[in-house]
Amino acid sequence: RTVYVNGAYLPEEDAKISIFDRSFIFGDGIYEVSAVIGGKLVDCEAHLARLERSCGEIRLALPWSKAELVAVHEELIKRNSLDEGGIYLQVSRGAADRDFAFPTDATPTLVMFTQERNMSSAPAAKTGIKVVSCPDLRWARRDIKSVNLLGPVLAKQFAAESGAQEAWLVEDGVVTEGASSTAWIVKGKTLISRPLSNKVLPGITRKAVLAYIGETDFTFEERTFTLDEALDAEEVFITSATSLVMPVVQIDGHTIHNGAPGPTAIRLREIYLDFAKKGGAL
Ligand code: PMP
Numbered sequence: 001r002t003v004y005v006n007g008a009y010l011p012e013e014d015a016k017i018s019i020f021d022r023s024f025i026f027g028d029g030i031y032e033v034s035a036v037i038g039g040k041l042v043d044c045e046a047h048l049a050r051l052e053r054s055c056g057e058i059r060l061a062l063p064w065s066k067a068e069l070v071a072v073h074e075e076l077i078k079r080n081s082l083d084e085g086g087i088y089l090q091v092s093r094g095a096a097d098r099d100f101a102f103p104t105d106a107t108p109t110l111v112m113f114t115q116e117r118n119m120s121s122a123p124a125a126k127t128g129i130k131v132v133s134c135p136d137l138r139w140a141r142r143d144i145k146s147v148n149l150l151g152p153v154l155a156k157q158f159a160a161e162s163g164a165q166e167a168w169l170v171e172d173g174v175v176t177e178g179a180s181s182t183a184w185i186v187k188g189k190t191l192i193s194r195p196l197s198n199k200v201l202p203g204i205t206r207k208a209v210l211a212y213i214g215e216t217d218f219t220f221e222e223r224t225f226t227l228d229e230a231l232d233a234e235e236v237f238i239t240s241a242t243s244l245v246m247p248v249v250q251i252d253g254h255t256i257h258n259g260a261p262g263p264t265a266i267r268l269r270e271i272y273l274d275f276a277k278k279g280g281a282l
Helices: 022-026 044-057 066-079 123-127 150-161 204-215 227-232 263-276
Strands: 002-005 008-011 029-037 040-042 085-092 109-116 129-135 166-171 174-178 182-187 190-193 219-222 235-240 244-251
Touching (some): 008 066, 022 085, 029 044, 029 263, 040 066, 040 263, 044 066, 044 204, 066 085, 066 109, 123 244, 129 150, 129 235, 150 166, 166 227, 182 227, 190 204, 204 219, 204 235, 204 263, 244 263
Parallel strands (some): 129 166, 129 244, 190 219
Antiparallel strands (some): 002 008, 002 109, 029 040, 029 085, 085 109, 166 174, 182 190, 235 244
């Protein structure tokens, strides 16, 4: 695999960053993941807009324009002949002797790599996935896509040990979101997902779904929901750049929609894939 580190395209075994890099020492960095489908970037501009916002919130000045970053994405797709999967981008405040406050002389580190993954015909989309719930142990600024991911790592490990593919994080009696996805429930033709705030990451796939449902007979109700309400819902699904729209067929051992993907999630996934082949809905 060819990866990108600070201006250079290198074989992955030759790519190196400093042990003093602040993303390594403090988790002082931001990341993004964009989907690639049919060799095309999906909603990449929206991911880069969120990157700029996240960096702004931690006062990390990005030395690269969006156009430059898109060009690196495209070069990596080309060099790796990537047809389906994702591109991971991480920017950190740079390398400096260990001290909590910002260094005055560090230059940001930029790392990017591709990951091959079956997107348009992911086997999990045919069977649906299982979810388990656990307490939301994360910090108060989840709207920032920071590389501090210990909360989600522990939640995903709990899911893996429970035979599930995603963990839903629960706080103050309501579902905040998945460990790495936006949570949705369906009632009739109504799609329900919670409002954006500091408590959740503003999902780009969520935004894409909202952008295209205007062309369908689905409506959107933006509100929080409890785990019990999800257990009772007609359908449940998650969205993310890696799973796109993914039906959920079980939560904490309770069967949802007879244990099979529901028509709403299937339809939304189809529409999403149609947009993705044209570069996205945003
Ligand atoms: N919430 C969290 C905590 C996530 O990590 C992700 C994945 N980036 C999402 C939601 C979904 O965001 P997106 O649709 O932009 O991938």
